[in-house]
Structures are given as C-alpha cells and as structure tokens.
Amino acid sequence: MKDFKNKVAVITGGGSGIGLALAEQAADLGMHLVLADIDAGALDAVTKTFEAQGVRVLSQVIDVRNEAQLMALADAVYAEFGAAHLLFNNAGVGSVGKIWESTATDWDWVMGVNVNGVVNGIRAFVPRMIAGGEEGHVINTASIAGLVTGHGMAIYRVSKHAVVVLSEVLSHEFALYGHENMSASVLCPAWTKTQITTSERIRPDDMQNAPEEIKIGAMEIGHLKKMQSLIENTGKTAEEVAAATFDAIREKKFYIITHEDFIPAIAIRGKDILAGNNPRDLGI
Numbered sequence: 001m002k003d004f005k006n007k008v009a010v011i012t013g014g015g016s017g018i019g020l021a022l023a024e025q026a027a028d029l030g031m032h033l034v035l036a037d038i039d040a041g042a043l044d045a046v047t048k049t050f051e052a053q054g055v056r057v058l059s060q061v062i063d064v065r066n067e068a069q070l071m072a073l074a075d076a077v078y079a080e081f082g083a084a085h086l087l088f089n090n091a092g093v094g095s096v097g098k099i100w101e102s103t104a105t106d107w108d109w110v111m112g113v114n115v116n117g118v119v120n121g122i123r124a125f126v127p128r129m130i131a132g133g134e135e136g137h138v139i140n141t142a143s144i145a146g147l148v149t150g151h152g153m154a155i156y157r158v159s160k161h162a163v164v165v166l167s168e169v170l171s172h173e174f175a176l177y178g179h180e181n182m183s184a185s186v187l188c189p190a191w192t193k194t195q196i197t198t199s200e201r202i203r204p205d206d207m208q209n210a211p212e213e214i215k216i217g218a219m220e221i222g223h224l225k226k227m228q229s230l231i232e233n234t235g236k237t238a239e240e241v242a243a244a245t246f247d248a249i250r251e252k253k254f255y256i257i258t259h260e261d262f263i264p265a266i267a268i269r270g271k272d273i274l275a276g277n278n279p280r281d282l283g284i
C-alpha cells in the first residue's frame, strides 16, 4: 500500500507504546483510526488527543482475548467506515518466570492476549477485508523473541514464535486462495521504549494468581531488571519501530526486523539447527 489518505487503520493496543506510535504515523498520513485497548484510561486520553487534532477516531475498550468483542469492534468499524485497510494485531503482554513454575493462569493470559488476540483480530476483520476487495494489509506484532532462542520470558517466547508462524501461514493462504488484494507482515522488534515490562498493570481480574501460586524468585526479578535496563539504555523508540513498519507496508515486506543487531542471532539458530547442534543460549 502506498496511498494511505482517508483509509482506515485498526490498531489493537493503540493506547500505548508501539500501537500508539503506529496510530500517530497513520494519522500523519491522513488515515482514520480505530483504536482498541483494554486500558480505558489510556485509550480515552489518546483518543481525545487525536480528536483535538481533527483525526477521525473510533475507539473501543476491548480485551483481545474475547472473540465476541473483536467481532463487535469489526461491526462498529464497518458501520462507521465501511472498510478496514490496515489491521495491526499489536496488543501484547510480557511475562517472566520459568516454564514449570508459571501457572496455568499465566499461560492462559499471555497466550490468550499474544496469540488468541491475533487470531481473533484476523477472524473478525480478514473475511470482511477480503469481501470488500480493497487493498488490505495485516501486520501482526510478534517480537525478535519469535525468531531466536534464549532463557527467561518462557511464555512470551512461545507466544511470539506462534505469531511468526501464524503470520507466515496467513501470507501463504492469501496467495494460495488468490486474495491478491491482501498482504501480511510480521513485526519483530527487539528492545523498544514502551510499557511492556509493566504488563501486570493491565492483567485482568480473572487472570490474577493466588498469592501462594506466584513463584517469581531473585533470578526472574534479575531478568526483568536486566530487560528494563536494556530497554532504557539501548532501546529504540516506538516512533522508530512504527516508521520502519510503515516503510515495510509500502514495500510489501513480510519480515519487519527493526533491530539489525539481532540478525546474527537468527542466523546462529538456523545454522545450529542445520548442523545438528544443540541450541545456544545467546542471552537474548
């Protein structure tokens, strides 16, 4: 897609971080915005800011884990705008903790948001985007954690690998079924200055662990602190990530790797698999 003016960008997790930066760049290109987020306060504040700038915005508080809420959002978007052109399945949450000490609730929450949330977005919007016949592009936010291997953030890593392969299959299926109007990309950022390390702030009530179930020890707290420091000291801005994303949309580029320093780690993993080596923990 090269012409964005008066087209419609749907952005989940549009209330903060990368989603908000995508919304700002979409608005700068003359797009109408659909912002969906579980954080009502953040969503309200950013909506008011866009409206004050004269941007046409439809905002809805939703939990992307909830399929019915995504379907209702799509109904509202098609009633208001009659189309959706860019679909950013971007809402996501972080996790810390070992695989065997993360609770079933932790798995349900992180996989529910990071994987099912993307699936729900696709199921709600893609059939209508295909039927509408206009040029459409689906951009799923994964992470560099979906392309490399390492320790810590176990559920997050699993969820982001799922989003990468989900996006690859989506791209294959658009081609296989002849939906030439549709494209797909997967956004794989590394450290970016957002609120991702404080995802617990928006963990819903039905996803809280009982205090005695929580097994986050010194090691896990250490991982979290290291991550926060890497983001603070070496992270890109959300605006840089959003700009790279719009460049990729213009070029119909599938893999959006925003942090080139991490490309060697992807190659090392590939080489280890091909050589029959055991996985190396590169600390990423």
Ligand SMILES: NC(=O)c1ccc[n+]([C@@H]2O[C@H](COP(=O)([O-])OP(=O)(O)OC[C@H]3O[C@@H](n4cnc5c(N)ncnc54)[C@H](O)[C@@H]3O)[C@@H](O)[C@H]2O)c1
Pocket: 012, 013, 014, 015, 016, 017, 018, 019, 036, 037, 038, 039, 042, 062, 063, 064, 065, 090, 091, 092, 093, 094, 113, 141, 142, 143, 144, 188, 189, 190, 191, 192, 193, 194, 195, 196, 197, 199, 202, 231
């Ligand atoms: N920041 C990084 O370093 C980094 C790196 C790689 C990938 N990512 C990915 O980028 C995406 C955006 O995260 P961010 O870094 O901007 O963090 P962020 O916390 O600043 O923004 C995430 C937004 O998603 C919303 N959200 C969370 N759960 C939701 C739910 N159930 N339903 C609807 N909205 C929900 C939050 O309220 C928030 O507004 C995520 O998918 C994240 O995994 C971030």
